[in-house]
Amino acid sequence: MKMVDIPAAREVDRLSFPTPARSGLFEHELAGNNIAHYQVLCANGALIGFAGFWLIADEIHISTIATHPAWRGRGLGELLLLNLLFLAYTLPATMVTLEVRRSNEVAQKLYRKYQFEEVGMRPRYYRDTGEDALLMTMPLLNARYHNFLENQQVTLFQRLLSEA
Numbered sequence: 288m289k290m291v292d293i294p295a296a297r298e299v300d301r302l303s304f305p306t307p308a309r310s311g312l313f314e315h316e317l318a319g320n321n322i323a324h325y326q327v328l329c330a331n332g333a334l335i336g337f338a339g340f341w342l343i344a345d346e347i348h349i350s351t352i353a354t355h356p357a358w359r360g361r362g363l364g365e366l367l368l369l370n371l372l373f374l375a376y377t378l379p380a381t382m383v384t385l386e387v388r389r390s391n392e393v394a395q396k397l398y399r400k401y402q403f404e405e406v407g408m409r410p411r412y413y414r415d416t417g418e419d420a421l422l423m424t425m426p427l428l429n430a431r432y433h434n435f436l437e438n439q440q441v442t443l444f445q446r447l448l449s450e451a
């Protein structure tokens with residue numbers, strides 16, 4: 288993600304979360320937070336999704352991931368997550384963590400597909416709705432998991448090509 292991408296990212300963010308990212312958050316993440324890494328996904332020249340994480344020692348914490356509602360259900364959220372997980376190996380990181388709303392079954396299903404496990408709960412973590420956060424982790428970025436990712440990538444690319 289670059290500064291020029293922020294207006295489109297804010298729009299996807301606004302359409303994706305109960306409370307949008309606060310004003311200036313993306314700018315801070317890109318320019319003032321050296322542990323933050325953000326990627327964008329574009330189609331036909333337009334930003335249609337993004338994913339962000341913080342690298343804390345050897346741990347990746349996924350801070351956000353979203354696809355534009357018009358582009359959901361086509362494997363693109365999975366593409367963003369897969370890309371992020373491959374990137375983790377190059378940093379290198381050894382584990383991935385994230386928080387997800389208890390009610391967000393779609394995102395939880397995506398994470399479970401990638402073998403994330405629920406390891407805890409943060410009560411009333413989300414101030415906007417008072418909802419609990421589930422803490423999920425993928426604790427072992429080892430060679431075996433890398434093989435799993437490669438297999439997932441083959442399947443996903445076949446799907447993306449067949450639906451293009």
Ligand SMILES: CC(C)(COP(=O)(O)OP(=O)(O)OC[C@H]1O[C@@H](n2cnc3c(N)ncnc32)[C@H](O)[C@@H]1OP(=O)(O)O)[C@@H](O)C(=O)NCCC(=O)NCCS
Nearest residue numbers: 303352353354359360361362363364365387393394396397
């Ligand atoms: C979560 C999100 C990024 C998924 O993106 P997407 O592009 O719709 O997802 P994909 O099409 O790549 O689907 C990947 C997997 O997610 C799950 N999934 C996607 N849509 C789903 C649905 N409607 N119902 C249940 N599971 C679903 C499935 O596991 C799916 O794998 P499958 O296709 O093999 O069944 C997207 O729904 C989103 O932006 N949501 C709002 C923001 C958000 O909640 N972010 C997560 C914060 S923790």
